[in-house]
Amino acid sequence: MPVRQYMVQRVMQFDAVVVGSGIAGLTMAVGLAREGRDVALVTKKQLEDSSTNWAQGGIAGVLDTTNEESIEKHIQDTLDAGDGLCDEDVVRSVVLEAADRIQSLINEGVIFDRASDGNFDLVKEGGHQEKRILHVKDRTGAAIEGTLIKRLHEENVTILEGWMAVDLILQKQNSPEEGISGIWCLDPEGEVHSIISNALILATGGAGKLWRETTNPSVATGDGIAMAHRASVKTKHMEFIQFHPTALAMPGKQPFLITEALRGAGAILMTSEGLQEYRESDKKPEHFSFMRSIDSRGSLATRDIVARATDRILKQSGEPHVLLVTEHLNPEELKSKFPTISQRLAKYGLELGPDPIPVTPAAHYIVGGIEVDSKGQCKTFEGATYKGLFAVGEVACTGLHGANRLASNSLLEAIVMTHRALKKALVETEKNQENDTGVPLWRAKGLDNLREHAPIKADRQALQTIMSDDVGLVRRNERLQRAQRKILHITEEIDRIWRSSKPSRKLVELRNMSIVSSLVIDAAISRKENVGLHYNLDQ
Numbered sequence: 414m415p416v417r418q419y420m421v422q423r424v425m426q427f428d429a430v431v432v433g434s435g436i437a438g439l440t441m442a443v444g445l446a447r448e449g450r451d452v453a454l455v456t457k458k459q460l461e462d463s464s465t466n467w468a469q470g471g472i473a474g475v476l477d478t479t480n481e482e483s484i485e486k487h488i489q490d491t492l493d494a495g496d497g498l499c500d501e502d503v504v505r506s507v508v509l510e511a512a513d514r515i516q517s518l519i520n521e522g523v524i525f526d527r528a529s530d531g532n533f534d535l536v537k538e539g540g541h542q543e544k545r546i547l548h549v550k551d552r553t554g555a556a557i558e559g560t561l562i563k564r565l566h567e568e569n570v571t572i573l574e575g576w577m578a579v580d581l582i583l584q585k586q587n588s589p590e591e592g593i594s595g596i597w598c599l600d601p602e603g604e605v606h607s608i609i610s611n612a613l614i615l616a617t618g619g620a621g622k623l624w625r626e627t628t629n630p631s632v633a634t635g636d637g638i639a640m641a642h643r644a645s646v647k648t649k650h651m652e653f654i655q656f657h658p659t660a661l662a663m664p665g666k667q668p669f670l671i672t673e674a675l676r677g678a679g680a681i682l683m684t685s686e687g688l689q690e691y692r693e694s695d696k697k698p699e700h701f702s703f704m705r706s707i708d709s710r711g712s713l714a715t716r717d718i719v720a721r722a723t724d725r726i727l728k729q730s731g732e733p734h735v736l737l738v739t740e741h742l743n744p745e746e747l748k749s750k751f752p753t754i755s756q757r758l759a760k761y762g763l764e765l766g767p768d769p770i771p772v773t774p775a776a777h778y779i780v781g782g783i784e785v786d787s788k789g790q791c792k793t794f795e796g797a798t799y800k801g802l803f804a805v806g807e808v809a810c811t812g813l814h815g816a817n818r819l820a821s822n823s824l825l826e827a828i829v830m831t832h833r834a835l836k837k838a839l840v841e842t843e844k845n846q847e848n849d850t851g852v853p854l855w856r857a858k859g860l861d862n863l864r865e866h867a868p869i870k871a872d873r874q875a876l877q878t879i880m881s882d883d884v885g886l887v888r889r890n891e892r893l894q895r896a897q898r899k900i901l902h903i904t905e906e907i908d909r910i911w912r913s914s915k916p917s918r919k920l921v922e923l924r925n926m927s928i929v930s931s932l933v934i935d936a937a938i939s940r941k942e943n944v945g946l947h948y949n950l951d952q
């Protein structure tokens with residue numbers, strides 16, 4: 414078989430490389446560039462392809478820092494959701510810094526909604542005792558993403574759109590304490606280049622695409638976690654996957670998130686029988702919710718409780734979805750507050766207000782990830798700090814969420830922790846520091862283009878089926894063990910293809926998805942008690 418050499422491999426050098434263009438990556442790149450650093454931002458599709466851009470509900474934070482009672486309540490709600498596994502110091506410090514960082518977003522130009530009295534229109538979501546979530550209608554993430562992209566374009570940043578990070582370049586193989594040299598990236602034409610830097614910031618977001626039904630965009634394949642793992646970086650709490658209980662369930666369509674804020678505004682979860690009974694009675698709608706007998710907060714209980722209750726109801730009834738009922742609410746107000754949801758429903762011939770919304774749980778957020786210290790620096794397998802390597806945003810595990818994330822705490826975590834990591838990354842990239850790596854090139858031996866893409870497609874579907882059927886909301890030992898064996902088989906197959914072919918984007922993703930799936934399954938098998946989002950019927 415003829416072997417083709419890479420002819421146009423390039424080596425580029427920057428002070429810092431940021432991978433990812435969601436809230437974390439954009440904040441980092443803008444911050445570094447403002448301090449005069451030479452920065453490259455690598456993002457695998459377009460800048461706005463990110464979970465950030467899809468966030469609806471908002472960002473949690475107590476803005477009045479003198480209101481100790483409210484701050485304590487936010488801390489308590491976060492700890493309660495985390496089910497004993499949060500790092501309390503991290504929780505306290507993040508909640509205390511919320512006001513400053515949200516103000517920074519406002520200074521950048523994000524205009525959060527205000528009520529008629531001029532104050533911020535704060536809303537409440539599941540698990541929150543108080544109204545403390547700032548939002549921009551139901552498109553908060555798009556407002557943040559759009560504003561930060563504008564700021565990015567004002568700075569001197571090299572933007573590599575359509576470039577995909579493949580693997581970290583280490584100073585010395587098998588010696589993470591020596592630090593990082595940069596990253597290999599696949600360009601849009603399929604060539605791999607070396608990008609050298611003193612600081613590398615992974616801001617690659619989540620991994621919802623490991624599951625068949627997810628609210629996440631297509632870019633969420635866990636790449637940052639897998640790249641870090643291959644470079645001996647520690648991961649933590651990988652078993653805690655948040656399933657959102659209310660994703661729009663339309664046959665054959667990608668699940669679309671119906672924000673929890675709609676339940677905050679009074680929407681009630683019911684079965685179709687419950688809805689029928691409600692319509693025939695003069696009692697309040699919450700009397701007919703299946704959530705009423707499960708949690709005193711009813712439809713506004715935390716996501717894990719609502720999602721598991723819904724899962725049980727669906728398994729019992731064999732129905733494909735339950736209903737989110739809004740017919741008792743003012744339709745005009747709903748449409749004005751939730752224009753994105755209203756437009757999406759209209760596409761399917763449903764009207765927000767009068768029509769019940771069919772919903773089902775879908776994979777939404779990965780609580781665990783790359784273990785980082787208080788400055789966003791990655792830890793090695795042995796627990797040492799990995800020089801020059803940072804992880805920020807959803808890809809990182811900071812200790813804030815513990816075993817479960819409180820709604821709207823993730824955008825908050827991303828801006829607070831990115832701000833802290835930025836300070837340290839500025840030190841790592843002071844101009845007098847030289848990176849003496851030489852010129853590492855991607856795999857010395859040339860490789861052929863991948864001849865057949867069909868096996869990759871089939872393996873990706875198989876992986877999503879395994880993860881959805883056996884590593885979902887409700888787990889069992891036998892199913893986890895079966896999933897472990899099957900994913901291992903897929904991993905070995907991909908490894909064989911990887912060693913013999915030139916990387917394609919789909920191959921890179923599948924390689925990463927198989928590694929992250931194994932990390933989730935191994936962590937779920939190791940967890941011996943039910944806590945937070947981990948729920949195993951055999952425990």
Ligand SMILES: Cc1cc2nc3c(=O)[nH]c(=O)nc-3n(C[C@H](O)[C@H](O)[C@H](O)COP(=O)(O)OP(=O)(O)OC[C@H]3O[C@@H](n4cnc5c(N)ncnc54)[C@H](O)[C@@H]3O)c2cc1C
Nearest residue numbers: 433434435436437457464465470471578618806807821824
């Ligand atoms: C539908 C939806 C609604 C949500 N609503 C809320 C909410 O209301 N409040 C809240 O707090 N949180 C919410 N979340 C969660 C929150 O949006 C995310 O946790 C947060 O935006 C993550 O930001 P990030 O910067 O870490 O990653 P993302 O915004 O996901 O960005 C990741 C970036 O990395 C890039 N990338 C990935 N892999 C590679 C690679 N190999 N090479 C190059 N680039 C790569 C992607 O293309 C993307 O640009 C929601 C999430 C979803 C999906």
